[in-house]
Amino acid sequence: MARSTEPQGGAGGVVPFGLVDVAGPSMVPTLREGDQLLVRYGALIRPGAVVLFRHPFQQDLLVVKRAAERRPKGWWLLSDNRPVDSDSRSYGPVPDELVLGRVLLRLRPSPAWLAPGRGLERLLLGPRLSRLPGLARRLGVWVEEV
Numbered sequence: 001m002a003r004s005t006e007p008q009g010g011a012g013g014v015v016p017f018g019l020v021d022v023a024g025p026s027m028v029p030t031l032r033e034g035d036q037l038l039v040r041y042g043a044l045i046r047p048g049a050v051v052l053f054r055h056p057f058q059q060d061l062l063v064v065k066r067a068a069e070r071r072p073k074g075w076w077l078l079s080d081n082r083p084v085d086s087d088s089r090s091y092g093p094v095p096d097e098l099v100l101g102r103v104l105l106r107l108r109p110s111p112a113w114l115a116p117g118r119g120l121e122r123l124l125l126g127p128r129l130s131r132l133p134g135l136a137r138r139l140g141v142w143v144e145e146v
Contacts, residue, residue: 016041020052020064020103026079026086027064036108037064040115043102045075050103050114053077056091064103075099 022035030050031037039052045067053075055061065077065087074093079086088094106112 016043016101018101019107020062022064024084026081026084027066028081030066030080030114031064031106034109035106037103037114038105038107039101040104041101043104045099045102046118051075051077052100052103053094054098054100056094056098059098062100067099 018039018041020037020039022031022033022037024033027050037050037052045051047067047069049067050064051067052062052064055063063077066080068076068078068088070076071093074095076088077094078088102115104113104115106114
């Protein structure tokens with residue numbers, strides 16, 4: 001779950017950034033209760049991104065999850081804390097119109113980038129850097145743990 005400042009109208013229209021406070025354990029170890037996040041509303045989503053969306057069954061509830069894959073009816077969104085199954089495993093794919101944006105970084109308690117560019121992502125997952133334990137995850141690249 002998340003508490004959010006929705007995009008506001010301003011000079012020139014809607015501001016594409018907002019702040020979100022994390023509530024609950026579903027994204028541990030990536031995010032924890034009380035973390036503050038910067039969200040880019042309307043950003044392109046790709047697998048591995050941490051996203052903010054409206055819960056499909058309770059649309060006044062904002063939720064932060066990881067985009068696992070694109071499916072015909074929307075995004076399959078999962079908790080990083082796998083025992084917590086309040087995600088697409090319980091409510092199915094989330095339609096595109098409910099996905100509000102991509103989480104770019106954690107602002108507090110300690111800043112961390114959560115949205116590396118594709119080039120950096122490829123480099124971190126390449127043969128040389130992938131041998132450094134935890135480097136990709138620390139720089140915001142989603143690596144499925146086996």
